[in-house]
Amino acid sequence: MTATGRLTQTLGPRTRRLVYGESGPEDIRQELGATTTVDLAHVVMLTERGLLPREAAAALLRRITALRADGFRALYDLPAPRGLYLMYEGHLVAELGADVGGKLHTGRSRNDLKATVTALRLRAELAELLGEVLRLQGVLLARARAHRAVVMPVYTHFQPAMPVGYGYYLAGIATALDRDVDTLHHVLTQLDRCPLGAGAVAGTDLPIDPARTADLLGFRDGPLHATDAVAARDILLRAVAAAASVALTLSRLATDLQLWSTQEFGFVDFPERLVGGSSAMPQKRNAFLLEHVKAKAALAVGAWTASAGAMKSTPFTNSIEVGTEAVSAAWPALAAVRDSVLLSQSLAGGARPVPHRMEQRAREGFVTATVIANRLVARGVPFRTAHHIVGDAVREAVESGATELGPITLPGDPGADASADPGTGPLELPGLLEVVAEHDRGGGPGECDRTVRVLRERLAGHCDRLAGHRAETDRARRRLDEAVRDLVARTPEETEGAP
DSSP states (O other): OOOOSSOSOOOOHHHHHHHHOOOOHHHHHHHHHHHHHHHHHHHHHHHHTTSSOHHHHHHHHHHHHHHHHTTTGGGTTSOOTTOHHHHHHHHHHHHHOHHHHTTTTTTOOHHHHHHHHHHHHHHHHHHHHHHHHHHHHHHHHHHHHHTTTOEEEEEETTEEEEEEEHHHHHHHHHHHHHHHHHHHHHHHHHTTBOOTTOTTTTOOSSOOOHHHHHHHTTOSBOOSOHHHHHHOOHHHHHHHHHHHHHHHHHHHHHHHHHHHTSTTTOOEEOOGGGOBOOSSOTTOOBOTHHHHHHHHHHHHHHHHHHHHHHHTTOOSSOOHIIIIIIHHTHHHHHHHHHHHHHHHHHHHHHOEEOHHHHHHHHHHTTTTHHHHHHHHHHTTOOHHHHHHHHHHHHHHHHHHTOSSOOOOEETTEEEEETTOBTTTBOOOOOOHHHHHHHOOSTTOGGGHHHHHHHHHHHHHHHHHHHHHHHHHHHHHHHHHHHHHHHHHHOOHHHHHTOO
16 A cells, blocks of 8 residues: 555655664564454454444454464565555455455554554563563572571672671562562553554544453553543553663662672672683683673663653654654663563572671671670660770771771770670670571561561562453453454354344
8 A cells, every 4th residue: 555545655765664664574473463463353343333344344354364373474575665554454455355455444543553552562561571570589589588597798888887698688689679560560550441442633433332442452441532542652651661670670689799709709609501701711700691681771771761752842642753763662671671580580590609708708897896886875875975986996906907896895994895784794796697687677687587478478469460460361362362253253144133
């Protein structure tokens, strides 16, 4: 199809390539796969509303189904001067005649069709991404439970701060991802209205039934506002933002693991299946996959910026900037985040903590200093005073070459040991594992088991919620398949008296 009635010519070859690209078989299968799913639902609805004769509907459905079954092979070599959709529609007209093929587009526009295809693809990709993030949550929480007793220093400003467990650290990553999961679920639930029926920009005066097509495609309802349905892609923008948040969290995990896997730290080791060597340096053992995880976050953040920039200051109506250019940046971003999650599943599951090295650095990093200060507070010493006393002790220990704190004397009491309890006599400072366990307030590492339990319960709920979404989508697919089979199977004699 090249002419439109109003126009008698089309774009030149070079301009056409710039605008529509050169679609190969995979591009055709991907775009028309979703488009023809919408077409099947649309034909069923048009027939039920009396806008399309049943014989014409059956012919359309048979041809569309045949194209889908063959991967659209018949369209591979056809020219597409005005894009894939009109090439495909032109094929239907050529095969079935204008009285049949020309009726497919009744009661709709490429605008609401394109918005619907975008919503279907986004819904599928979000569900897939969400499922992979939930699998990553399972890995993190399993490792958190397994390594909760492996003591390590937690760092602030790249300096040893306090003793925690490696499992506690992993539970922290899982806690952050839990919020990302909530956001992804929220975006997925916002994809509940099917844009089909909005037409070009203001609906239609034909007696269509948008609720029926919405139901067949797995949406809760049709458009609430036609202009909004074709003008807005804010849900896609939120989806990219939610995915970018996942990627940002994983980039921080990757940064820590890469630093901790260096010889200087030696906290974490990776099996050979997760590292690479060097083409020039024989000794190298590079945890290079972590760099891919870190970099993919940039793709997601950049995609959000590109999409938002394309949408900014556009008129609130259907526009190429929003519906095409802004949308095109989202798909590579979602794919990059999915890859980042998949890599993180392997890396988080494969990373092996080195307990003796972690504990050694915890002991040498004076990470119990805050505990000692708090013990002074328990004896009635003001916290700021205790802070200075312990700070002085740390400085003196460093200057003397010691790696651990010795007895601390209170001001005005040269013989008193700050670690002594006046009610029970001298008291040794507890071991690192005990110190970790005693930090059981405010979400500290002593509450790691509770944290993991809560997150596992939430993970189960998230999995149930996603399973419910997938089940409803599957039910809609079956409803559509049954409606199509019913129309295709009926003979002309059977349809004469059909309602």
